[in-house]
Amino acid sequence: MGGLGPRGLALSAVFTVLVFAATLIAIETPITGGYFNLGESMVYTAAILGGPMVGMIAGGLGSSLADVYLGYQQYAPGTLVIKAVEGFIVGSLYRVLARYARISWFTPVLALVVGVGILVAGMVIYGGVYGGETILNLWGKTFSFKIPGIMWTILAVVVALVIIYAGRESGYTAAMVVGMLLGGLEMVAGYFLYEAIILGYGISAAAEIPVNIGQMLVGSVIAVFVVSSVVKAYGGAVEGAGWRE
Numbered sequence: 001m002g003g004l005g006p007r008g009l010a011l012s013a014v015f016t017v018l019v020f021a022a023t024l025i026a027i028e029t030p031i032t033g034g035y036f037n038l039g040e041s042m043v044y045t046a047a048i049l050g051g052p053m054v055g056m057i058a059g060g061l062g063s064s065l066a067d068v069y070l071g072y073q074q075y076a077p078g079t080l081v082i083k084a085v086e087g088f089i090v091g092s093l094y095r096v097l098a099r100y101a102r103i104s105w106f107t108p109v110l111a112l113v114v115g116v117g118i119l120v121a122g123m124v125i126y127g128g129v130y131g132g133e134t135i136l137n138l139w140g141k142t143f144s145f146k147i148p149g150i151m152w153t154i155l156a157v158v159v160a161l162v163i164i165y166a167g168r169e170s171g172y173t174a175a176m177v178v179g180m181l182l183g184g185l186e187m188v189a190g191y192f193l194y195e196a197i198i199l200g201y202g203i204s205a206a207a208e209i210p211v212n213i214g215q216m217l218v219g220s221v222i223a224v225f226v227v228s229s230v231v232k233a234y235g236g237a238v239e240g241a242g243w244r245e
Helices: 005-023 039-050 052-070 073-100 106-125 149-166 171-198 202-237
Strands: 026-029 034-037 134-138 141-145
Touching: 005 039, 005 052, 026 202, 034 202, 039 052, 039 073, 039 171, 039 202, 052 073, 073 171, 106 149, 106 171, 149 171, 171 202
Parallel strands: none
Antiparallel strands: 026 034, 134 141
16 A cells, blocks of 8 residues: 555545445436436545545545445446546645645636636637637547637636635635646546447547536535635644645
8 A cells, every 4th residue: 555554544444435425425317327426525535634645545446336336337447547546636736736835826826827727728729729620539420619719718717716716715725626626627537538438428428527527516615615624623734735644
């Protein structure tokens, strides 16, 4: 288990159970045979409070065991990897960003960097700059689409404002939000590719994208509340980067 130590192993076990339990609160998505659940809230909480390794172990094991228990065995292998990577990303990003959380300009600069990143990436990748279209090929079928530049501008501004709002009292909260958003995007992309390619759903796997985005956002809100409550209760024990060995 690497350098987790007894405390890390104990936290991994506790959070694996919590992720499993939260994932059982589920609503099925008929088109893809997947389901909306609250598991993300505990994956993020584990990653923030326990660190990247705890987030990886609890996220992967807890979520995949829930898939098996609920009868979604076809998702379990993908979930094991996708949620493990998600937990590791959230914990790692938070641990890095939290080092700068006490700096007065941290939150606005973080919001600016993320907002500009979304705007530039979206407009370049999806044709906003050169006026072209994005082409998606799946099993011989071609789908072309273009997202207008104004939509990327609006999205960038909204995300930046969310980060600023989240960090109005603490830079740590802003760091949490960014970590959860980026980790959540890995989860959304991971399930789309798994369903489209491994499970053979093709382009219909896109129906799960809004569900998974909603799952990420709801999970983020719950996780911020839970982590903030723990920080208020235990203070410096979790300040900055979770419990350390």
